[in-house]
Amino acid sequence: MNKLTIPLLATLTALALTSGVALAGSKDVVVENAWARASIGGNRPGAAYMTIHNTGDEAVMLTGLATPLSMMSEIHETTTNSDGVSSMAPASKITIAPDKRVELAPGGLHVMLMGLQGPMTEGDSFPLALSFSDGGKITVVVPILGIAARGPEG
Amino acid sequence: MRRRAALGYGAAALGAMGLTLFVGWWRVDGPGAPEPPGRLPLKLTEMDFRLTDHEGQRVGPETLVRRPTMVFFGFTFCPDVCPTTLSDISGWLDALGKDTAQMNVIFITVDPERDTVEAMAEYVSYFHPAIRGWTGAQDQIARAAEGFRATYERVPIDGGDYTMNHTASVFLFDAAGGFVSMIDYHEPREFAVPKIRRALEEGTEGAT
Ligand SMILES: [Cu+2]
Numbered sequence: 001m002n003k004l005t006i007p008l009l010a011t012l013t014a015l016a017l018t019s020g021v022a023l024a025g026s027k028d029v030v031v032e033n034a035w036a037r038a039s040i041g042g043n044r045p046g047a048a049y050m051t052i053h054n055t056g057d058e059a060v061m062l063t064g065l066a067t068p069l070s071m072m073s074e075i076h077e078t079t080t081n082s083d084g085v086s087s088m089a090p091a092s093k094i095t096i097a098p099d100k101r102v103e104l105a106p107g108g109l110h111v112m113l114m115g116l117q118g119p120m121t122e123g124d125s126f127p128l129a130l131s132f133s134d135g136g137k138i139t140v141v142v143p144i145l146g147i148a149a150r151g152p153e154g
Numbered sequence: 155m156r157r158r159a160a161l162g163y164g165a166a167a168l169g170a171m172g173l174t175l176f177v178g179w180w181r182v183d184g185p186g187a188p189e190p191p192g193r194l195p196l197k198l199t200e201m202d203f204r205l206t207d208h209e210g211q212r213v214g215p216e217t218l219v220r221r222p223t224m225v226f227f228g229f230t231f232c233p234d235v236c237p238t239t240l241s242d243i244s245g246w247l248d249a250l251g252k253d254t255a256q257m258n259v260i261f262i263t264v265d266p267e268r269d270t271v272e273a274m275a276e277y278v279s280y281f282h283p284a285i286r287g288w289t290g291a292q293d294q295i296a297r298a299a300e301g302f303r304a305t306y307e308r309v310p311i312d313g314g315d316y317t318m319n320h321t322a323s324v325f326l327f328d329a330a331g332g333f334v335s336m337i338d339y340h341e342p343r344e345f346a347v348p349k350i351r352r353a354l355e356e357g358t359e360g361a362t
Contacts, residue, residue: 084323085319085322086320
């Protein structure tokens, strides 16, 4: 390592530390293309999808989800292994870097809606509040599409 | 002279060793290797299980022979993978049009405890009309999965509920019941549709 790169590394480390410590800026978060799939009745779990776009210059971390539609909502991740076996588990904390998007889409990340208070009916919509590490909160209205929908366009 | 003989023996020994290694490779990793157990689905004619379809009819692997077949596993409480797979399949069937009129398209539940005949009937009604839902006793579902070399596992989730991990690939068979190929979860349509066409074509040959 030569002498020139040391100050640069120090600066980068400082930057990384700052953005790591000061998770703020949920006011710069935009939620795009939110949609959910209709449910059959009210006793099966539902799923919602969206793109979370951090338009600011500081990383933000998603810390919680809430909707009157379900008793509990969590971010889940579906993974498929090399044997073709799919499984689903709560995802670890989601941090969205400055100027980056995190996509929640079928087969990857989804908002799992558990303990539905009623059926999710095609054509309806529901509010979903996303809380962030800086205490900020964003509420999006999620349209409910058909059971066979594959994306925000249906 | 002696040295040459020694070299000759050496070469022969090396050659023999090489041959042994080669034979070993051929049998273990090479083209002579047996199919790893549990990798490829059996022929439908070699499977044995009794299930009930979403209209209450008794069905089994013999129901599927004489027509090309597509089979996949899932469960109706599945929020993400299963509706996506059913929706993908509906899209492939639409893309293939009337060519698939003679095809069996079967969704077998891995969660018969919650997926009754009625639950299956309602679920499949939201997708392509060719898709049929099969359920049955736990041991029969297990036998079916074994025949297809599919796996599944019950996993508890928060709040006392459970979800199922399961093989998400789609299995294709020709009309004679022979395994043709598999479509992986999220395989793009430009790969999936030709695979189905192959099962349909091999199906025509197998049927004559
Ligand atoms: Cu989930």
